[in-house]
Amino acid sequence: MPEGMIIQLIYKVIMTYFVVIFVTNLFSRKAKLPDQIMYAVILIPFALRILSIR
Amino acid sequence: MTRLKFSWIFFEDARFRAVILLVISSIIGIVSAADFLEMHKPDLIYPGPGVTSVGRLSDWAPDLAGTPGDTDIYYLKGSQPGARYLVLGGTHNDEMATPVAAITLIENAVVTHGELIVIPRANASGATYTQEMVGTPYFIELETPGGTRRFRTGSRYLNAVDQFPDPDVFTNVSGASYPGPESRNLNRVHPGRNEGHLIEQVSHAMIGFIHEYEVDILLDLHEAVPEHYVVNCMVGHDRAMELVALTLMGLQMQGLDINMYQSPSVYGFSHRGIGDNTDAMVVLAETTNIIQGSFRGKPTQELLHTGKDPFYDILASSGKIFVDYDSQRGISLSERVGRHMSTVMELSRSYAYFVPDNAIVIENVPELADLMENGIEYYLQPNEG
Numbered sequence: 303m304p305e306g307m308i309i310q311l312i313y314k315v316i317m318t319y320f321v322v323i324f325v326t327n328l329f330s331r332k333a334k335l336p337d338q339i340m341y342a343v344i345l346i347p348f349a350l351r352i353l354s355i356r
Numbered sequence: 357m358t359r360l361k362f363s364w365i366f367f368e369d370a371r372f373r374a375v376i377l378l379v380i381s382s383i384i385g386i387v388s389a390a391d392f393l394e395m396h397k398p399d400l401i402y403p404g405p406g407v408t409s410v411g412r413l414s415d416w417a418p419d420l421a422g423t424p425g426d427t428d429i430y431y432l433k434g435s436q437p438g439a440r441y442l443v444l445g446g447t448h449n450d451e452m453a454t455p456v457a458a459i460t461l462i463e464n465a466v467v468t469h470g471e472l473i474v475i476p477r478a479n480a481s482g483a484t485y486t487q488e489m490v491g492t493p494y495f496i497e498l499e500t501p502g503g504t505r506r507f508r509t510g511s512r513y514l515n516a517v518d519q520f521p522d523p524d525v526f527t528n529v530s531g532a533s534y535p536g537p538e539s540r541n542l543n544r545v546h547p548g549r550n551e552g553h554l555i556e557q558v559s560h561a562m563i564g565f566i567h568e569y570e571v572d573i574l575l576d577l578h579e580a581v582p583e584h585y586v587v588n589c590m591v592g593h594d595r596a597m598e599l600v601a602l603t604l605m606g607l608q609m610q611g612l613d614i615n616m617y618q619s620p621s622v623y624g625f626s627h628r629g630i631g632d633n634t635d636a637m638v639v640l641a642e643t644t645n646i647i648q649g650s651f652r653g654k655p656t657q658e659l660l661h662t663g664k665d666p667f668y669d670i671l672a673s674s675g676k677i678f679v680d681y682d683s684q685r686g687i688s689l690s691e692r693v694g695r696h697m698s699t700v701m702e703l704s705r706s707y708a709y710f711v712p713d714n715a716i717v718i719e720n721v722p723e724l725a726d727l728m729e730n731g732i733e734y735y736l737q738p739n740e741g
Contacts, residue, residue: 309520329374338370342377346385353389354517 317352321345395494396484398428399507401459401476402737406432406466406720413475416568417561419550424518425558427480429565430462431473432718438470439572439707439716442636443700446477447542447626449510450487451579452496452660453643453692456507456732458577460693461700461721463737470716473571479542479558481518483510492647493657496689502738509660514540519554530623543576546629559629566634572714573599573707574636576626577696579645582668582677586642589615590699593631593638600639602706607698610724613680614695637707641699643692644679663687694727 327333328341403410409431414421445458458476465472477483486492486509498505516522522536528544538544540555548559566574573596580587592600597618604616619627619638631638646663647655653667664686672681681687701721708715722735 310517313520325378328378329371331370333370333374335373338373338377342381345378345381346388349385350389350392354392 314352317348321348321352324348391494395486395508395510399455399459399476399483400505401428401430402463403430404463404465404737406464406472407462408433413558413561413565416565417550417557420557420561423554423557424481424484424515425554425561427475427477427558429473429475431471432462432465432467433471434467434469434717436469436717437714439711439714440471440473440570441573441704441707441716441718442473442475442566442571442575444475444478444574444576444626446475446483446510447479447576448512448578449477449479449482449508450490450492450512450648451577451645452507452509452647453579453645453689453696454577455483455510456496456689457693457696457700459507460697460732460735464720464722464735465718466720468717468719470714472716472718473569475562477510478562478576479514479555481515481554482513482540482542483508485511485515485517487511487513491655493655493660496657496660498733498736500733500736500738505733505736512541513537514542514555514558516540528624532622532624543578543626544624546624546626547633548629563630563633566630566636571634571636572711573703573716574626574630574634574638575700575703576630576638576640578640578642579648579692580642581649582644582646582679582681583649583651583671585678586617587644587678588613588695589617589642591617591619591625591627591640591642593619593627595631596627596637596639599637599703599706599710602709603639603699603702606702606706610698610702612695612698612724639703641696643695644681644687645692646681646687661689663689663692690727690732691724693732694722694724697721697727698723 324341324345411429414426420426446455455476458474461474492509495506526534526539545556546559547563548556550560590600600616607614623629627638627640646665647659651667652665664683666683669683671677704716
């Protein structure tokens with residue numbers, strides 16, 4: 303696997319990890335509305351970033 | 357009673373709120389992604405009567421096949437033998453007159469002697485995004501007689517998702533140091549390396565193509581900000597300086613305000629990196645693009661079209677820019693493309709003067725005067741719609 307692809311794969315895994323964390327926090331029983339709004343908003347650029355990496 | 361119960365669920369049940377918010381962010385994400393991925397669709401180009409074949413850079417460098425660095429090559433071969441002349445557009449995709457000039461050549465030029473080869477997006481990956489924090493419009497739309505033509509504006513760099521990460525400081529093969537993102541700048545990595553990063557592979561493939569296909573002349577089209585001195589000029593490799601000087605005189609006789617420089621001995625630039633490593637006479641041409649300037653106002657489609665920006669009047673009146681500028685007149689896309697078209701043609705005429713046995717003769721190409729009279733839209737093929 304070329305060096306560039308390994309780096310992109312690692313980056314994709316890290317981004318996916320953050321998306322999982324945000325979605326988990328979003329669905330937390332104790333989460334308050336402002337926190338949930340923050341998690342929902344921050345999900346958008348992270349998801350777009352995963353999409354944009356080949 | 358039912359309505360009160362709904363409100364209570366919405367505000368008190370965290371999971372219900374999470375589902376609603378996730379749906380909202382998904383909708384925003386999908387809409388944004390569609391916009392974002394639109395730039396990955398190639399520009400529509402209508403090959404004109406002079407185009408004899410279309411290939412890919414990977415035909416000459418199989419390692420590039422299937423990568424975002426691969427790009428189209430248009431061949432316009434004449435019936436009589438002559439020189440091979442390569443024109444590069446879109447080395448820097450935000451220099452919008454360059455892909456538009458290359459596409460205008462593809463759609464209009466007819467070659468009788470020799471062969472014209474055009475690569476409209478030398479840095480194809482750079483056309484798939486616009487530079488962050490600059491706010492450039494994604495596309496430029498041109499109203500042709502047959503409908504709207506749309507071209508991606510793109511970036512001067514390779515798309516960051518295709519070559520990641522950038523170093524803090526980029527030192528090229530010649531030892532010149534630049535800020536990290538310049539490691540994705542095609543015109544800072546020539547002659548490239550086959551085992552290097554993607555942009556270096558593109559450069560290496562291009563040099564392989566120029567060498568194997570025995571290209572005689574290369575013209576790399578560019579645009580620059582008016583506050584930089586390398587503007588409205590040509591830069592030539594040492595072997596091409598006589599050709600550049602004759603071309604300069606021809607262009608000045610047409611009334612163009614144009615200057616010339618000799619290539620510095622620093623690899624990275626096309627005129628040096630390609631010039632030293634192939635037999636081609638390499639020339640780079642620059643026009644002035646106001647929207648790239650750091651002093652400009654809001655970067656809109658209109659500014660991209662007209663180049664009319666009153667902020668630059670302030671710099672012009674205090675002598676801090678290197679071109680004559682008046683925002684009432686502006687520097688339109690038609691004028692910038694026209695300058696490039698005149699340079700393409702004058703360079704071919706000058707080459708024919710020096711090497712009459714191996715001339716390249718190109719016809720049916722609009723030059724500056726034609727473009728100023730009719731506008732660039734007139735010379736682009738109608739849209740299918």
